[in-house]
Amino acid sequence: MKRIEKKLKELSQDNQKAFVGYIVAGDPDLETSLQLMHLSVDSGVDILEIGVPFTDPIAEGPTIQQAHDRSLENETNLQKIIDLICKFREKDTNTPIILMGYINNFLMYKDLINRSHELGVDGVLVVDIPGELSLEDYGIDNQDLDIISLVSPTTSKERVKEIVKNSTGFIYYVTLRGVTGSSNLDGNEIEQNIKYIKSISSIPVMAGFGIKNSDDAKLLSSFSDGIVIGSSIVELIYKNSENKDFHEVSDYISNMKDAIR
């Protein structure tokens, strides 16, 4: 069984929701990213989403954009990120890892991405490839990798059907109109839309974008299979990068995990 499916099964057997945590690889540096990946898992993250930095990340708000910029100053690239994941796998072979990034970087490392499953990657989420398109058409083709797609409040029902057909692992439901780190969650709309996805497919649905505090987390996890948190974690990492004491990150993650129990 694939690692994502296995993890989500285990959680649902325990009646638990999944916590997907996002960090940008290489922010503040790759060595610290390794430490932060383990720390996140120890504090309650179930699935790691590793942001691949890009110069022009159009779906990101300022917090994550700036993290991409900081990482690029360290000349982070996909090869180095895969090396990071290999190191992580020396100690943790259970936690699923998803690469999240933009197509232009993935295209430059097609062969590496196609081999990345053997190296410890479980899924890819390419933000700027619409979900009804097939990544195979762009040379990214490995049956072992899960292809995670986004569905947003503006996605039409017809397109949701197509996207669900092309996706494996889980659907990432974008909870608001906006970039990462925005606010204004509309609980009713989110509930309706996730219900619709669930009515046509058995694929798990994670809700993300705009989750800041434990109330948001609790609310969204009540209609989904789990939540994704990015900007808040990235912000706390940045705040504590100077002295590299990340207990605030760890506390935040445990609080969120408690909120969705």
Place this chain on the structure above:
Amino acid sequence: MKDNLPDKDGFFGEYGGKFVPETLMYALNELEQTYKTLKDNNDFNAEFHRDLAEFVGRPSPLYFAKRLTENYNTASIWLKREDLNHTGAHKINNTVGQILLAKYMGKKRIIAETGAGQHGVATATVAARLGLDCHIYMGSEDVRRQSLNVYRMKLLGAEVHEVNSGSATLKDALNEALRDWVTNIEDTYYIIGSVTGPHPYPMIVRDFNAVVGYELIDQSQESFGRMPDSIIACVGGGSNAMGIFYPFIKMDNVELIGVEAAGKGIETGEHAAPLNDGTPGVLHGAKSYLMQDESGQVKGTASISAGLDYPGVGPEHSWLKDIKRAKYVAVSDDEVMKAFHMVNKMEGILPALETAHAFAYLDELMPNMNKDQHIVINVSGRGDKDLNSVVEIEDIKL
């Protein structure tokens, strides 16, 4: 004549497409549907052409550049005077068209990115005319070097948002405009400023600018009894070039030449010439030639002209390059300044620094032409906006 590209998915050969975050798909599909219904609608076209005539002042003249022609003493040089349009550049053709789309779609809020500020001014102008709320994104580096246009936009009632991320130029302004659009998707219309971005924009912006090329067909016939031998246009995103090239793509005898910004020189890497020194990649929703490094990160650009200072280019140009239907060359900042002065002194025309790139190619082109040939330069815009920059570059005391 109509071309059948892009295909239904928005591709010109392998270039173009819709590489965008999911939230934008709805808006792009809505726009595509609206445009499909309106583009052959008589009322829509009548309104568009009436605005072009009465508000923009079209047709723009085709003017014989007598002294320039004598200077090179080979082919006749003709100027397609887009600089005489209302607001001073070809950019208004596109904004007049797109604001009509916005009106038909009932959108109340208009956003745009701008580099040189010409597109920002052209957008603020049409928004003012319809009383619509208008927001312009502009890199802080460009705000500085095109400050006159910033003031013009404000006069027109637009709010100018300075963008400090990345290289603080056109590319970053586009990123920010796309982020605004993702956030305000339902009530906002994004008027993109060139033949760039996701499908259907490259097609729509081309079609609205193609009026330039269609006029040129008739004017060439009237002025010298046949079609031009060569058409030259500067290429940033590529909208003025695409507009004048498009009706001529199927006329194989007409040579199409796009001039990119070589900045400090192609060999220095400090330039803005993706068609001359780039590789295919995906930026701002479309696949096209792109200035990028081996990890797929977009490189910084350098050009004396804000409007050409962009690492990407419209996908249709990438296609025209690959099928060898158009030729893309590049000229350096120094060559551009020389041409800028030449056009002022010899023709009494103050070209935009963008436009001066097209003139700067004459030195190389003209020695190989014959006396009985005719070439046309697209004078994409006037240079009033650039006077501050020129004063700074040449260290002139006013």
